[in-house]
Amino acid sequence: MASLKILIVDDSKTIRMQVRDMLPRGSYEVIEARDGVEGLHVIRQERPNLVLLDFFMPRMNGWEVVQTIQADPRLKSIPIVMMSGRREDVEKTVPELFDYFEFVGKPFGQSHLFNAIRSATAKAKDRQEVAAIPMRSPAEVEDAPAVGPNGATELQQLKAEVQQLRNQNARLRTEVETLKKQMAQVVALVRQKLG
Known part of the structure; x- marks a missing residue:
């Protein structure tokens, strides 16, 4: 059985497949969602150990998902890696809030993804300590x-x-x-x- 459960939320099937392929086989259980609404449903049901989240999506964007997660004490400790090809737009939309997630710009390689996962995990741990x-x-x-x-x-x-x-x-x-x-x-x- 996989030790970690990772949720990939992106409206692009290609991106979901690329991210899935970057993760070592057998090390993670990978779950996918096509948009923020579906992703939030999966987060509540599955309680993943990590969420890889596209910022710009239909129905509910990545930032709305992050806000909903942060408002729920049972979910707010989940590490989040935000993905987007438009970092400047993300920074304009959510200035000074990169404390809640790690950012990785599309396209990205495996090493960038792993660095972002490590950083997101550290940020989530810091948030837990502050909340305590x-x-x-x-x-x-x-x-x-x-x-x-x-x-x-x-x-x-x-x-x-x-x-x-x-x-x-x-x-x-x-x-x-x-x-x-x-x-x-x-x-x-x-x-x-x-x-």
């Missing part, structure tokens, strides 16, 4: 001694809390940008109908 640290209120942080008996540990906790707040802030900014785009589309549609 309980958040403190601003008053608790203010009242805490600068350096206590476990000074290094307290400093690490504060750094983790700051990183968590940065991630939340970045997510909120992305949501605001998405809402602005949607509002602009609605305004354009209304103008078109009225004009």
